[in-house]
Amino acid sequence: MNDFGPILILMAVSGLICTVMVVGSWVLGPKKLTPYKSSPYECGVAPSGEANERFPIKFYLVAILFVLFDIEVVFLWSWLTVFQSAPLDYQIFTGLAMLVYFAFWILGDWYVLKIGALDWDEAASLAPEKYIDSSLPAFDPSTSLTPERVAVNS
Amino acid sequence: MQSELYTIPSIDWSLVMPFIVVVITGVIGLLIEMFRPKQNNNAIVLVSLAGLAGAFALLIPQLGVTTTTTFAGMVLRDQFGVLLQLIIVAGAFLSLIFSEPYMKQRRIAHGEFYPMALWATSGAMLMVSSDNLLMIFVGLEVLSIALYCLAGLARDEQRSEEAALKYFLLGAFASAFLLYGIAFVYGITGSTSLAVFMETLARAPGINDLTVLFAITLLLVGFGFKTALVPFHQWTPDVYQGAPTNVTAFMSAVSKVAAFGAFARVLEASLPVQEFWMPALIVITILTMTVGNLAALVQKDVKRALGYSSIAHAGYVMVALLAYLQDPAKGSLGTVITYLAIYTFMTIGSFAVLSLTAVNKSEGTRYQDLYGLWNRAPLAAGCLVLFMVSLVGVPPTAGFLGKFQIFQDAMGAGLPLLAIALAINSFVSAYYYLQIVRAVFVDEEGALRVQSAPMNAGLRFALVICAVGVMPILFAPILSQGKQTVTLSKMIESGAFLQRPVASVPLNPEPGEKVEQITPSAPLSTVTGN
Numbered sequence: 260m261n262d263f264g265p266i267l268i269l270m271a272v273s274g275l276i277c278t279v280m281v282v283g284s285w286v287l288g289p290k291k292l293t294p295y296k297s298s299p300y301e302c303g304v305a306p307s308g309e310a311n312e313r314f315p316i317k318f319y320l321v322a323i324l325f326v327l328f329d330i331e332v333v334f335l336w337s338w339l340t341v342f343q344s345a346p347l348d349y350q351i352f353t354g355l356a357m358l359v360y361f362a363f364w365i366l367g368d369w370y371v372l373k374i375g376a377l378d379w380d381e382a383a384s385l386a387p388e389k390y391i392d393s394s395l396p397a398f399d400p401s402t403s404l405t406p407e408r409v410a411v412n413s
Numbered sequence: 414m415q416s417e418l419y420t421i422p423s424i425d426w427s428l429v430m431p432f433i434v435v436v437i438t439g440v441i442g443l444l445i446e447m448f449r450p451k452q453n454n455n456a457i458v459l460v461s462l463a464g465l466a467g468a469f470a471l472l473i474p475q476l477g478v479t480t481t482t483t484f485a486g487m488v489l490r491d492q493f494g495v496l497l498q499l500i501i502v503a504g505a506f507l508s509l510i511f512s513e514p515y516m517k518q519r520r521i522a523h524g525e526f527y528p529m530a531l532w533a534t535s536g537a538m539l540m541v542s543s544d545n546l547l548m549i550f551v552g553l554e555v556l557s558i559a560l561y562c563l564a565g566l567a568r569d570e571q572r573s574e575e576a577a578l579k580y581f582l583l584g585a586f587a588s589a590f591l592l593y594g595i596a597f598v599y600g601i602t603g604s605t606s607l608a609v610f611m612e613t614l615a616r617a618p619g620i621n622d623l624t625v626l627f628a629i630t631l632l633l634v635g636f637g638f639k640t641a642l643v644p645f646h647q648w649t650p651d652v653y654q655g656a657p658t659n660v661t662a663f664m665s666a667v668s669k670v671a672a673f674g675a676f677a678r679v680l681e682a683s684l685p686v687q688e689f690w691m692p693a694l695i696v697i698t699i700l701t702m703t704v705g706n707l708a709a710l711v712q713k714d715v716k717r718a719l720g721y722s723s724i725a726h727a728g729y730v731m732v733a734l735l736a737y738l739q740d741p742a743k744g745s746l747g748t749v750i751t752y753l754a755i756y757t758f759m760t761i762g763s764f765a766v767l768s769l770t771a772v773n774k775s776e777g778t779r780y781q782d783l784y785g786l787w788n789r790a791p792l793a794a795g796c797l798v799l800f801m802v803s804l805v806g807v808p809p810t811a812g813f814l815g816k817f818q819i820f821q822d823a824m825g826a827g828l829p830l831l832a833i834a835l836a837i838n839s840f841v842s843a844y845y846y847l848q849i850v851r852a853v854f855v856d857e858e859g860a861l862r863v864q865s866a867p868m869n870a871g872l873r874f875a876l877v878i879c880a881v882g883v884m885p886i887l888f889a890p891i892l893s894q895g896k897q898t899v900t901l902s903k904m905i906e907s908g909a910f911l912q913r914p915v916a917s918v919p920l921n922p923e924p925g926e927k928v929e930q931i932t933p934s935a936p937l938s939t940v941t942g943n
Contacts, residue, residue, distance in 0.1 A: 263600060263624040349419040366440060373447045 317379055324371060331364055422485035428475075429488055431468040431498065432538050438464025439531035446524035454524050458513050461527040465506040465534070472499050486606065487548050494542040496750050497674040501541070504666035504757045505534040507765070507879065511872040512659040515768040518866050519657060519776060521567045530663060533559035537667050541674030544682075546595045546605040549675045553591070553639065556671060557584050560664055564656040576655025583638065583648040591635025597628035607682035614685040629683050629690055636679065639672035642731065643700040646724045650708075653720030654778070658771065661716060662764035665723045666757040673730055673753060677746065680738055687738070694735060698831060701728030702838040709845045715852075716778040718845050719763055722804060725842060726756050729819055732831045736822035743825030752815040758882030759800045759812060765875045766797040769865045782863055783852040789865050794853045796876040801846040803883040806839045814885040 299306050338357060342350055371377065426433075441464075442457045449456065472495055480491040509530060516522040536555025543549055561584065565577025599605055601624055602613045614625060637645040653661045683690060705725030712718035730752055736744030769790060770782045787794040803812030816839060823832035 263597075263627075267623070267627075345419050349421060352421045363440070366443065370443060370447055374450070 315379075320376055324376070327364070327367065334360065420485075423483070425481065425483040428481065428483050428490045431471040431475075431502070432535055432542075434464055434468045434471060435502070435531050435535040435538065438467075439528040439535070442528040442531065443525070446528070450524075454513055454522055454527070457524050457527045458509070461509055461531055462506060464531065465502050465509070468538075469499065469502045469506070472502065487545050488542060489544045490542060493677070493746055493750070494674065497541040497670055497753070498538045500670050500750070500754050500757055501534060501537045501667050504670065504761060505530060505537075505663065507757075507761045507875045508659055508663040508666065511765045511768055511869075511875045514866065514869040514871060515659050515771055516566075516657070518771040518773065519567060520774050521657060523566060526563065526566060529559045529563055533563070533663070534667060537671035540671040544607040544678055546598060546607060546610075546679075549678070550588075550592060550595060552671070553675070554588065556668060557588065557639075560584075560660075560668060563660045563663070564652055566657050566660060572655040573657065574655075576652045579648050580652045580656075587635050587638030587645070590631050590638070594628050594631030594635055597624060597631060601625060601628060607678055611682040611685065614683060625686060626689055629686065632679055632683075633690060633693070636672060636676040637697065640669060640676055640731075641701075641724050641727050642697050643704045643724070643728075644697070646701070646705070649724055650712075650717045650720040653723065654714055654717040658716065658764050658768040658776070658778070661720075662761045662768075665719075665760045665764065669723065669727065670753050670757065673727075673734070673749065677734055677749065680734065684738065691735070691739065694731070695828070695831060698728050698731040698735060699834045701725070701731060702834055703728075706838050706841045706845075709842070712845070714779050715767060715783065715849055716764075718849070719760070719767075722842065722845070723760060725838060726760075726804075728838070729816065729835060730756070732823050732828070732835050733819040735831065736819070736826040736828055739828055740826035743827075744822040748815070748818045748822050752819060755803070755811045755815045755883065758879045759803050762796060762800045762876060762879030762883070763804070765872055765879065766793045766800070768872065769793055769868075772864045772866050777863075780848060780852040783849065784855040784857065784863050786853045786865060788856065790868050792873065793868065793876060796880050797853055798850050799880055799883060801850050805843045805846045809885070811883045811885045 299310065334357075338353060342353065345353070438461060441460050445457050445460065446454075475490060475495045476492065476499075478490070480489070482489045509527065512526065512530075513522065516526065533556050536552045536557075536559065539552030540549050540556065541552075543552070561577055561581040564580050565573050567573035595605060598610050601622075602609045604610070634645065638648075641649045653665065656664065680690075680694075702725050705721050705723075705728060709718045709721035709725065712721060730749060733744065733748040733752055734746075737746050737749065738744070766786075767778055769786070770777050786797070799810070803810035806813045806816040816835065820832050820835055823829070823835065
């Protein structure tokens with residue numbers, strides 16, 4: 260036990276308290292469910308539709324791209340903190356390193372724009388030129404082989 | 414103080430040149446894909462293969478040179494790292510070269526595959542060429558994040574999506590374990606360097622410190638996930654089965670080699686508290702071999718069976734690694750490296766043959782889908798038989814040589830239990846490997862209806878290289894001189910690897926604190942104060 264001992268104790272105690280609270284209320288609490296009570300609460304309005312709706316995947320794409328920008332700021336911020344009080348040769352050295360980093364970052368960004376990942380109405384799909392090969396037979400589902408074979412993209 | 418804080422590290426670019434070549438090749442590949450989106454991938458394939466070949470050529474002259482560090486100690490070049498990088502680059506090359514025809518058949522010929530595979534390769538190279546935990550982690554993430562995407566390359570197919578999601582969730586979980594362990598190491602030592610970690614462990618209180626045990630346990634769990642050791646292996650069969658076959662080949666070789674390289678360094682640094690983790694790892698290793706092989710027996714899908722087989726093989730590599738750690742004089746890292754190299758050839762070759770089962774947008778990898786392969790593609794079928802025989806470890810193949818060496822090491826190092834478990838498991842594994850061999854030769858009426866893709870030049874090339882790779886003659890010289898050249902203990906002797914002179918790295922030297930001098934040869938009991 261040293262400096263980290265208290266952290267372990269804290270983790271153990273907080274785990275214990277949470278367990279006791281959750282299990283305790285589950286064991287001790289009375290359960291009288293009515294259909295009305297078990298329906299989800301939606302600001303007092305009668306609920307309609309399913310809760311787990313499908314979201315367009317583009318939302319997640321934008322979220323991921325946001326992370327790209329986010330991390331870039333994290334890097335910039337910590338670098339600039341050191342940069343302002345550093346001697347010139349160090350500023351040049353780290354500046355060049357940052358330039359390399361930004362080259363990669365801009366490339367990624369450029370790629371995103373180029374392939375139209377931010378165009379909401381266009382579904383990017385694989386160009387047929389990528390797989391159509393005159394030496395290959397055309398795709399015919401009726402020739403699919405044994406019945407259990409995985410039919411891709413049905 | 415001011416000048417020390419802003420030291421510009423001296424950089425030896427030649428050390429990181431292979432890594433840079435691979436990264437830049439990936440960038441070029443992406444640029445080609447950006448500007449020729451509707452074209453075929455031939456240009457990207459050529460550039461990628463040329464880049465990997467260039468990196469391989471740059472690595473070869475580094476083999477003989479002495480251990481050095483650069484980038485302020487962040488990058489380490491030693492023989493162990495260079496050899497593993499060679500295996501990684503070769504593995505990436507072999508799995509890329511048969512990819513294009515396969516991906517065309519599957520209709521997933523995304524040009525982005527090549528840059529991402531190259532960046533994953535660069536991450537793997539980084540992982541094995543540093544003894545700094547943070548660099549290892551960065552390498553691991555570069556490798557893993559690219560692999561998560563690659564596993565879901567066939568994005569229209571549910572199994573591929575499932576593989577990507579499972580791999581991502583479990584991989585992220587494992588990374589968190591690893592990172593937490595690294596945070597503990599930093600908390601203990603004030604550094605993320607494994608050399609400093611080793612010195613701290615050798616000092617009192619060593620094993621009596623709960624924090625140390627916590628840190629090592631977390632690191633073990635993290636690497637256990639990445640190397641697919643048994644209680645942490647659950648993701649492997651699903652991911653290997655669901656991912657496109659060329660990605661599976663890449664994953665099973667490159668990612669495993671990299672994880673074992675980093676794992677070996679971490680375990681090496683944890684040697685002062687060996688009595689804590691050695692018994693646990695012995696149990697884990699036996700479990701890994703046994704569960705991997707037993708579960709493979711009942712599989713109906715070849716890719717899945719090979720996934721379990723890769724778990725079992727991770728166990729075999731662990732036996733070699735533990736033998737070395739138990740007794741560096743008897744065991745040898747040369748055995749670990751050799752077996753990883755042999756395994757790379759065997760596994761990539763097997764998956765390359767399996768890639769033939771993808772025809773016209775669909776793919777079947779069950780045993781039945783291999784029926785009659787002997788008639789349709791004799792070269793591929795013959796090679797598959799060779800790889801299976803080598804995976805079992807039948808004498809004339811390199812697989813036998815590697816296993817025999819591991820067996821010898823384990824017996825010599827005083828781990829007979831592991832050696833016996835290895836031998837028994839080799840017999841058990843013969844059953845399902847021979848199932849695959851049998852499937853190739855089945856010539857029933859049903860076999861006539863099975864189709865496979867036409868043979869292509871890339872696949873032929875990969876198969877021939879892999880088939881040559883399982884010829885034992887290639888590895889005999891490495892093994893015979895392995896004990897002299899590749900052991901880390903040799904590097905420790907030269908003072909260049911993990912155990913640097915203690916005085917040169919003062920650890921948070923506080924006034925009045927007595928820094929104990931450790932002699933590397935001192936028995937563990939006196940060092941740990943037990």
